[in-house]
Structures are given as structure tokens and as C-alpha cells.
Amino acid sequence: GPPSRPSAPPPAETRPLPPSETEAQRARRRELKRRLAEADEKKTSMTKQNPDEKKNFSVSYGGVFDRVVRLYSEFLMRTPVRVLVIVVFIGYGAFGLAQTGSVKEGLPRTALAPDDSFLQGYFSKFDASFESQTGIALEHHFVGFRHETPTAQARVFAAWGVFLNSPYVEEIATYAGQDGASSANNWLTAAVTAAAYMNVAAPCASLGVAAEVCALAAVPFGGLEVTGPDGPNLIPEQYFLTALDAAVAARPEIAAVLRRPADATSASGLGAPVSSVIVTRAVPVADDYPMQLRIYEDMIRCDKEVAWMFHSGENDLTDGGVEPIAERTDVVTGSDPTTSLPVTRSVAFDRPRAFTFQETLVYWQQDAVLWDELVLNLSLAGTGVFIVCVLALAHPAAAVAVAGVGVVDAFLFTTLVIGKLRFNVISVINFVMAVGLAVDYTLHFCHAFLAAPGVCRIERVQYTMRTMGSSILKGGGTTLLGTMPLAFSRSTIFRTFFALLFSTIVYGLAVGLILIPVVLSIAPLPNATHMHVEGVVPDLDQALDRVEALAESREEKKRGRSVAELTLSA
Numbered sequence: 001g002p003p004s005r006p007s008a009p010p011p012a013e014t015r016p017l018p019p020s021e022t023e024a025q026r027a028r029r030r031e032l033k034r035r036l037a038e039a040d041e042k043k044t045s046m047t048k049q050n051p052d053e054k055k056n057f058s059v060s061y062g063g064v065f066d067r068v069v070r071l072y073s074e075f076l077m078r079t080p081v082r083v084l085v086i087v088v089f090i091g092y093g094a095f096g097l098a099q100t101g102s103v104k105e106g107l108p109r110t111a112l113a114p115d116d117s118f119l120q121g122y123f124s125k126f127d128a129s130f131e132s133q134t135g136i137a138l139e140h141h142f143v144g145f146r147h148e149t150p151t152a153q154a155r156v157f158a159a160w161g162v163f164l165n166s167p168y169v170e171e172i173a174t175y176a177g178q179d180g181a182s183s184a185n186n187w188l189t190a191a192v193t194a195a196a197y198m199n200v201a202a203p204c205a206s207l208g209v210a211a212e213v214c215a216l217a218a219v220p221f222g223g224l225e226v227t228g229p230d231g232p233n234l235i236p237e238q239y240f241l242t243a244l245d246a247a248v249a250a251r252p253e254i255a256a257v258l259r260r261p262a263d264a265t266s267a268s269g270l271g272a273p274v275s276s277v278i279v280t281r282a283v284p285v286a287d288d289y290p291m292q293l294r295i296y297e298d299m300i301r302c303d304k305e306v307a308w309m310f311h312s313g314e315n316d317l318t319d320g321g322v323e324p325i326a327e328r329t330d331v332v333t334g335s336d337p338t339t340s341l342p343v344t345r346s347v348a349f350d351r352p353r354a355f356t357f358q359e360t361l362v363y364w365q366q367d368a369v370l371w372d373e374l375v376l377n378l379s380l381a382g383t384g385v386f387i388v389c390v391l392a393l394a395h396p397a398a399a400v401a402v403a404g405v406g407v408v409d410a411f412l413f414t415t416l417v418i419g420k421l422r423f424n425v426i427s428v429i430n431f432v433m434a435v436g437l438a439v440d441y442t443l444h445f446c447h448a449f450l451a452a453p454g455v456c457r458i459e460r461v462q463y464t465m466r467t468m469g470s471s472i473l474k475g476g477g478t479t480l481l482g483t484m485p486l487a488f489s490r491s492t493i494f495r496t497f498f499a500l501l502f503s504t505i506v507y508g509l510a511v512g513l514i515l516i517p518v519v520l521s522i523a524p525l526p527n528a529t530h531m532h533v534e535g536v537v538p539d540l541d542q543a544l545d546r547v548e549a550l551a552e553s554r555e556e557k558k559r560g561r562s563v564a565e566l567t568l569s570a
Contacts, residue, residue: 028548065470073465073517077458082518089515093407096414103416106289106367107424111492135170135282138163138299139357141275144349145310145322148240148272150207152322154217156188156278157232159306159354161219163280166302168295170281172220182280187247187254187273194250195235195243204231213309241266244273259331262342269342270332274325274349289367296364299356310352324352366425374428378409381435389443395528397446397520404442404516408507409434415503426493430500437479437504441472441512449520450528461521469513476509 075081109123140163142156163169164182172184195201204214214231218224221232235243245268248254257279263271285291310322330344385405389398409431416423448468452460483505486498 069466069469073462076517077462077521085514085518093410096417099417100413103423105423114490133284135284136358136360138280138282140278141357142354143275145324145352146272147276148237149323150234151209153234154204154209154213155309157220158213158216158309160278161216162306163302164220166298168283168298170283186278187257187276190247190251190254191244192233192235194246195239196233200236200239201233202236204234206230207234241272261329261331274329292364293368296361296368303355306354310354322352370428374431377432381432385435385439393447395450397450397525400519401442401446404511405435405438407511408438411507412500412503419499421496421499426496434504438508441508442516444468444472445512445516457521461517472512476505480505
């Protein structure tokens with residue numbers, strides 16, 4: 001009710017909304033409120049005396065649910081309750097963000113199979129046993145240049161040394177067949193060994209290769225202290241094909257890592273490689289997610305570190321760099337089993353380069369960019385939602401609506417902590433989806449609040465809660481029901497979707513029906529005069545006329561019941 005004595009609230013609290021309520025209108029509203037309360041009290045007592053009329057019972061706001069909403073809005077607007085709401089929301093969000101570091105990351109292979117799949121046991125043993133003992137094989141590709149020149153050979157050795165110096169790559173095996181170590185042999189070492197048997201191998205520096213490159217090429221072999229000041233042995237260009245063919249004849253498996261064009265002048269019918277692969281072994285990782293990311297990131301670093309070696313004509317070295325090949329070249333990929341003729345395939349190279357590839361790195365790359373992608377996509381989605389809210393509201397309250405969406409996303413980190421869920425591509429998808437789901441609850445309430453009549457923010461919040469609150473609650477409740485089937489899935493991925501979607505809706509309802517009303521009752525937002533039009537905010541006199549008609553109707557019913565009681569008693 002009104003205060004017992006005049007007071008002077010802050011100007012922002014008493015600023016009237018157009019159309020403003022005059023003193024006469026305010027007095028009339030109070031009188032009508034008293035009359036309605038008296039009619040309701042009489043009606044309630046008569047319903048208790050006559051249960052047959054219970055089905056016709058109607059409270060002043062249209063039903064039991066509306067009365068609950070009214071009582072809730074009045075309770076929520078009490079000052080101690082508003083303070084408690086702010087403290088609880090800040091505390092809950094701070095707890096989740098503070099514990100984010102304890103959330104495990106990555107998508108384990110066991111999550112890709114249903115709970116009752118035989119693959120569960122296989123993936124579990126594979127991660128725990130095999131990959132804890134032996135790391136993945138890293139393929140270092142060298143493409144787009146002539147491999148037969150000494151400068152190209154030296155650069156391949158130099159790049160191999162860079163990869164071997166990575167702390168996440170195993171050292172070269174110290175004895176034959178050593179498990180889990182990088183191999184000391186590759187196609188180029190085999191070819192150089194064959195050239196040495198032919199007495200045609202020569203030191204790196206003597207073949208016109210830059211001294212800096214020769215020093216780097218000596219790294220895989222222990223450095224210049226081991227190879228000598230002129231660097232490791234290489235193959236003169238005129239003997240390269242002969243030495244390579246001899247190496248392939250001695251070790252046929254080498255052919256699988258080379259791509260060579262057809263060459264009728266060669267004894268083997270194949271020319272010098274235009275693409276090759278050298279394999280190293282990464283350190284074991286098992287399900288050590290941070291180690292996986294470190295291996296991936298260090299391979300990216302190594303690729304960048306060796307990139308300059310394969311830029312033809314773009315360095316100050318005296319050897320001129322590698323010689324690029326034509327953009328498109330036909331390479332031999334095998335032989336036809338029926339005709340024994342070579343099978344060729346056209347390949348294209350944009351430039352000479354070196355890079356590392358392994359199919360597992362594709363998944364690790366996905367994990368490595370998750371945080372960046374999350375920030376980028378949330379920023380884009382948040383910007384889009386803000387633009388839509390500004391267009392829909394044309395009012396600073398749009399910032400409140402978008403901030404509510406941000407609170408929902410922050411709370412999802414708490415769900416990851418409490419539910420012991422992993423941060424991976426599945427959870428990131430739900431974080432982005434939450435922006436579109438949560439904005440419904442915040443935007444609807446803000447829009448209804450701006451269009452609500454009332455002489456103070458608290459009264460407008462209460463009016464909004466009575467008119468829009470039930471619709472928001474019902475919409476959220478039906479959406480919750482729609483997510484329930486996911487809870488019974490046998491797939492970890494679907495259960496993760498359920499946990500985060502369910503949390504998004506619950507948090508959205510909590511923000512839209514608890515936090516946003518409290519914020520709007522406190523924040524001194526300007527009036528939304530553009531929303532006060534016919535059909536949105538009714539004229540106060542017309543509204544009071546309808547309330548008076550309702551009061552007269554209920555008083556008439558009360559008099560009719562009184563006459564009926566007197567007749568029955570007579």
C-alpha cells in the first residue's frame with residue numbers, strides 16, 4: 001500500500017511514464033483496489049461455506065497461478081531479497097569460473113562409441129596401454145621441388161634435424177629395432193649410403209651448399225664434430241638417380257614415401273622425387289590432453305622454423321635454394337596389375353614447402369583452436385544478438401538483455417565443473433547455441449518491462465511479471481520437456497548435449513525471471529516513450545474504468561449471494 005507519510009524517493013524512482021498518473025487517478029486506483037479486495041475476501045469466505053461454488057472461484061488476477069505469480073513478484077521486489085539475488089548469482093558464476101581450470105579438456109575416443117559398444121574396451125585399452133608406451137608416427141612431407149640437387153638434399157637433412165630437436169619427438173634409435181624411437185634410417189640416408197658404396201658421395205660443402213645449411217644438415221648425425229667441418233655426405237646430382245634406384249632395390253619399402261614422375265632415360269623408368277616423406281616418432285601421450293596440444297603446437301613451430309629453407313630465391317644464401325618444379329606434374333603411383341604399365345596421377349604444387357601431417361593431428365588441431373573459436377563465435381553471436389535487441393527495443397535495456405545471455409554462458413562453466421563434463425567441441429557447440437536459447441527469456445521480459453505502465457520501476461516489474469512471467473515460464477518448461485529424451489541416451493555425446501541444454505534453459509529461466517527483474521528494478525534506465533502507444537500501454541482512465549466495472553460486477557455478485565443466503569435462512 002501507499003506509505004503512511006509523504007516521502008521523497010530518488011527522482012529516478014518516481015519519474016512518471018507517459019501517460020502519467022495524476023493524483024486523482026492514483027486515489028481512484030487505491031479505492032478500486034480496496035473494493036476488489038473486499039469482494040475477494042467475501043467471495044473466498046462464501047466459497048469455503050459452499051464447496052459447490054469452488055469451481056467458480058476466481059482470484060483478482062485470473063486464477064491461482066496468477067496469484068502465485070503476483071505473490072512471487074511482490075516477494076522478489078523486497079530489498080533484502082534483491083540483495084540476496086545479486087549475491088547468489090555473482091557467487092555461483094564466480095565459483096564456476098574459478099574452477100574452470102579443473103575441467104578436463106578433449107574428446108576421448110571412448111566418447112565416440114555407445115556405452116555398450118565393443119569399441120569401448122578397445123579404445124580404453126588403446127589409450128591406456130599402446131599410446132602410453134609408443135607415440136604416434138609423425139610424417140614430415142617435402143613437396144614441390146627437385147630432390148636430386150645437393151642443396152635440396154641438405155635442406156631435407158636440416159629440416160629433419162629441426163624436427164628431431166623438438167622436445168616432443170623421440171630421439172633416434174640407439175640400436176636396431178628399438179621400440180618407440182625415431183628411426184635413424186629414411187629414404188635419403190639409404191640413398192646416401194648407396195652412393196657411399198658406389199664411392200660417389202661427397203661432403204656437403206664441397207657440392208656448393210651454403211655453410212649455414214651444411215651445419216644444420218649435420219644435426220641429425222651429431223653435428224659438425226661428428227661429420228667433419230664440411231658437413232654430412234650428399235649425392236652429386238649426376239649420380240642421384242643411380243644411388244636412389246639402388247637404395248629402393250635394397251629396401252623396397254622406401255618407394256612408398258616417394259612420388260616420382262616417369263622418366264624413360266632412367267634404368268627404373270622413374271625420375272627424381274618431387275615429393276617425399278621422412279617419419280619421426282612423437283613422445284607417448286596416452287590420454288594426456290595437454291601433452292597432445294603441446295605436440296601439435298610444437299609441430300606447427302617446427303614447420304614455421306624450416307619454412308625458409310624451401311623458399312627458392314628468397315634468401316641471402318649462396319646456394320640459391322631449392323629449385324621448384326612445374327605447378328602440375330604426373331607422378332607414378334603404382335602399376336596396372338593386368339598390363340604392368342605404370343599408373344600415373346597428376347598432382348599440383350603451389351610452391352616448395354615442408355609440413356608435418358598425421359591423421360591424429362587433425363583431432364588435436366581441433367582441440368587446439370577450441371578456446372579461440374569459442375571466443376570468436378560467442379563474440380559474433382553476442383554482437384548479432386545485441387544488434388537484434390537494439391532493433392527490437394531501441395533502448396539501453398538491450399544491453400541488459402545481452403548481459404543476461406552472457407550470465408547464462410558463464411554459468412555453463414559451472415555445469416562443466418559440477419557435472420564433471422569435458423570441455424571439447426561438443427560443449428563449445430552448446431555454448432554457442434546457448435546464446436540463441438537464452439536471449440528469449442531476457443529479451444521478452446525487457447520488452448514487456450519497457451511497455452509496462454506504472455509510476456516506479458518496482459511497480460512496472462511486478463506488472464511485467466504478472467503479464468509476461470507466466471508465458472516465459474511456460475515456454476521454458478515445454479522446452480525442458482523436449483530435452484528429456486536425451487537424458488536416457490547411451491551416447492556420451494548426447495548426454496553432454498542434454499546436460500548443457502537442460503542447464504541453458506534452467507539458467508535462462510533463472511536469469512529471465514529472477515536476475516533481470518531485480519536488475520531492472522535497480523538500474524535507472526530512461527523511459528521508453530516510443531513503446532507507449534495505443535494497444536501497448538492503455539490509457540490509465542480506460543484501465544481504471546475496466547477495473548471499476550470489474551469491481552462493480554463482483555460487488556453485484558456479492559449482493560446477490562447475500563440475498564440468496566437471506567432467502568434460504570427465511
